[in-house]
Amino acid sequence: MATATAGTTRRDFLxxxxxxxxxxxxxxxxxxxxHQMNPDASVLxxxxxxxxxxxxxxxxxxTVKWRGKPVFISHRTKKEIEExxxxxxxxxxxxxxxxxxxxxxHDQWLVVVGVCTHLGCVPLGHQGDYxxxxxxxxxxxxxxxxxxxxGPAPANLEVPTYEFVSDTxxxxx
Amino acid sequence: xxxxxxxxxQNKALAWFERRLPVFGLLHSSFVAYPTPRNLxxxxxxxxxxxxxxxxxxxxxxxxxxxFVPTSAGAFDSVEHIMRNVNYGWLLxxxxxxxxxxxxxxxxxxxFRGLYYGSYKDPREVLWILGVILFLLMMAxxxxxxxxxxxxxxxxxATVITNLFSAxxxxxxxxxxxxxxxxxxxxxxxxxxxSLHYLLPFVIFGVVLLHVWALHVVGQNNPDGIxxxxxxxxxxxxxxxxxxxxFGLICFFILFAWFVFxxxxxxxxxxxxxxxxxxxxPPHIVPEWYFLPFYAIxxxxxxxxxxxxxxxxxxxxxxxxxxxxxxxxxxARYRPLYRQFxxxxxxxxxxxxxxxxxxPEGGYVIAARLLTAYYFIHFLVILPLLGYIETPKPLPAxxxxxxxxxxAGAPAAAGAVRSPERNG
Ligand code: HEM
Ligand code: FES
Numbered sequence: 049m050a051t052a053t054a055g056t057t058r059r060d061f062l063x064x065x066x067x068x069x070x071x072x073x074x075x076x077x078x079x080x081x082x083h084q085m086n087p088d089a090s091v092l093x094x095x096x097x098x099x100x101x102x103x104x105x106x107x108x109x110x111t112v113k114w115r116g117k118p119v120f121i122s123h124r125t126k127k128e129i130e131e132x133x134x135x136x137x138x139x140x141x142x143x144x145x146x147x148x149x150x151x152x153x154h155d156q157w158l159v160v161v162g163v164c165t166h167l168g169c170v171p172l173g174h175q176g177d178y179x180x181x182x183x184x185x186x187x188x189x190x191x192x193x194x195x196x197x198x199g200p201a202p203a204n205l206e207v208p209t210y211e212f213v214s215d216t217x218x219x220x221x
Numbered sequence: 222x223x224x225x226x227x228x229x230x231q232n233k234a235l236a237w238f239e240r241r242l243p244v245f246g247l248l249h250s251s252f253v254a255y256p257t258p259r260n261l262x263x264x265x266x267x268x269x270x271x272x273x274x275x276x277x278x279x280x281x282x283x284x285x286x287x288x289f290v291p292t293s294a295g296a297f298d299s300v301e302h303i304m305r306n307v308n309y310g311w312l313l314x315x316x317x318x319x320x321x322x323x324x325x326x327x328x329x330x331x332x333f334r335g336l337y338y339g340s341y342k343d344p345r346e347v348l349w350i351l352g353v354i355l356f357l358l359m360m361a362x363x364x365x366x367x368x369x370x371x372x373x374x375x376x377x378x379a380t381v382i383t384n385l386f387s388a389x390x391x392x393x394x395x396x397x398x399x400x401x402x403x404x405x406x407x408x409x410x411x412x413x414x415x416s417l418h419y420l421l422p423f424v425i426f427g428v429v430l431l432h433v434w435a436l437h438v439v440g441q442n443n444p445d446g447i448x449x450x451x452x453x454x455x456x457x458x459x460x461x462x463x464x465x466x467x468f469g470l471i472c473f474f475i476l477f478a479w480f481v482f483x484x485x486x487x488x489x490x491x492x493x494x495x496x497x498x499x500x501x502x503p504p505h506i507v508p509e510w511y512f513l514p515f516y517a518i519x520x521x522x523x524x525x526x527x528x529x530x531x532x533x534x535x536x537x538x539x540x541x542x543x544x545x546x547x548x549x550x551x552x553a554r555y556r557p558l559y560r561q562f563x564x565x566x567x568x569x570x571x572x573x574x575x576x577x578x579x580x581p582e583g584g585y586v587i588a589a590r591l592l593t594a595y596y597f598i599h600f601l602v603i604l605p606l607l608g609y610i611e612t613p614k615p616l617p618a619x620x621x622x623x624x625x626x627x628x629a630g631a632p633a634a635a636g637a638v639r640s641p642e643r644n645g
Pocket of ligand 2 (some may be wrong): 164165166167168169183184185186187188199200201
């Protein structure tokens with residue numbers, strides 16, 4: 049019995065080693081097939097956009113395209129800023145103060161990705177119960193800070209990475 | 222399965238070939254001599270109708286590809302080009318687009334037929350599960366096909382449906398980016414959907430072969446839901462089932478032709494004749510009619526992840542029906558209580574379809590929640606309990622007995638037509 053066990057052990061080792069090498073090899077062969085579906089180099093290259101803010105009047109929202117998605121740039125009025133700041137955080141499903149969603153010293157400029165955090169429709173500006181955006185797909189309401197207030201969307205409109213290149217222009221991405 | 226005659230080629234060349242690859246014998250035993258229960262009704266013609274619809278979609282699809290351009294700049298125009306310039310392009314496209322709807326009409330009838338007559342029960346569980354897999358593959362195929370014309374509805378359907386995966390915790394967003402090949406639905410998405418839309422129908426074809434194989438191993442169920450006991454209970458597939466299936470198919474094609482030639486855009490959405498615009502969502506987006514009940518379930522749950530889970534669960538639950546139904550009796554004909562719940566379920570599903578097309582507000586949402594709850598209660602509570610509380614009606618001793626009893630007193634001619642095994 050003892051010799052039989054010894055023989056089996058060596059064979060077992062070979063089986064396991066072969067299977068392990070085979071599994072790693074298969075995974076290595078499959079990975080390119082999966083990874084080819086991720087964004088390619090040309091898509092990644094388009095990843096930043098510069099926008100001139102001078103033509104945007106107070107109270108106006110413009111939509112620009114960034115990475116194939118709409119980005120809303122809202123030149124907010126005093127009233128809109130106050131509305132956003134007066135809202136107690138406790139009333140928000142995804143609590144975040146307005147100050148954290150804009151750049152300091154540029155409180156009138158709200159820049160958000162125009163993609164509903166529910167299932168990706170483009171919300172309509174200056175609509176809904178909170179003077180911000182309303183998503184027609186399944187009825188989500190966003191406020192003047194782009195924060196979710198009511199409806200199925202779980203999160204606030206995303207603030208993309210952007211910076212002020214000068215006082216009147218920003219670079220998104 | 223044995224029963225009626227076997228295949229004996231007279232032709233020398235055929236016999237030579239048959240000894241090397243018995244493919245004609247296989248076809249003969251599957252579609253000529255194959256014994257089918259003699260009491261099958263017209264609800265049993267939909268399997269054949271579905272097979273023909275698959276061929277219709279394959280043939281029209283392959284020729285559409287000869288003119289279609291799978292790029293975000295070219296897709297919409299190439300579909301218009303098919304409609305206006307390609308010879309009979311309008312016909313081919315209308316057949317393909319309405320064919321998808323007819324395919325789903327047939328599959329829904331086929332599924333509810335199975336639910337009514339208990340066709341999922343022992344020994345047909347694997348056959349049934351293969352059917353659920355076919356249903357899922359059809360849904361994926363039709364969804365990706367709908368994206369190809371790159372109209373507004375195509376684009377926003379693609380966006381909303383792929384975003385369902387973003388509900389998955391942690392890896393959701395990475396999965397969605399991977400599905401898109403970018404940061405939004407765009408050219409890479411269109412191209413991969415095109416590739417898969419071409420592939421999946423052939424996968425469906427393969428699974429259909431398994432489905433039919435499983436069917437021929439266990440044999441067909443029948444409206445009485447009792448097993449075949451002797452040769453008297455069956456008739457050979459040809460000519461009986463062949464002729465009946467052909468007649469059913471012709472009636473079905475009349476309906477199909479009516480859609481194609483008289484109301485080809487009735488089931489579509491006019492917004493899909495507007496080119497895709499990634500910066501503007503149409504005010505009211507709805508999926509194609511065959512997805513509406515599932516869309517209603519998705520929207521009924523007031524949480525993103527919950528809605529997605531409920532929607533997938535509503536299909537997944539079908540896989541478990543063979544074990545959720547605890548009754549030993551198959552056919553609803555002999556199950557007085559189940560029969561009533563069956564009709565309620567059908568009405569609930571149609572109701573969900575109606576609600577899926579309505580805006581998600583007020584009373585519609587409440588109704589959708591109630592019907593969604595009922596849908597799950599039917600499968601998870603009512604089906605298991607019924608097996609214990611229901612007293613089934615007595616089953617006939619055999620298929621032939623039940624057929625003869627039903628037709629007792631009918632003129633002799635009818636009897637002659639119905640007992641062909643004598644001239645077998
Ligand atoms: C299971 C079978 C299939 C189903 C359910 C299906 C479904 C669909 C649907 C719903 C559309 C959109 C029609 C429209 O609104 O214009 C479509 C389009 C298309 N399909 Fe299919 N399809 C199937 C098989 C195939 C096959 C086998 C091919 C090619 C090999 C194909 C090629 C195409 C092409 C090129 C289009 C775009 C042109 C158009 O929109 O008419 N399909 N398909
Ligand atoms: S996508 Fe905006 S509410 Fe669903």
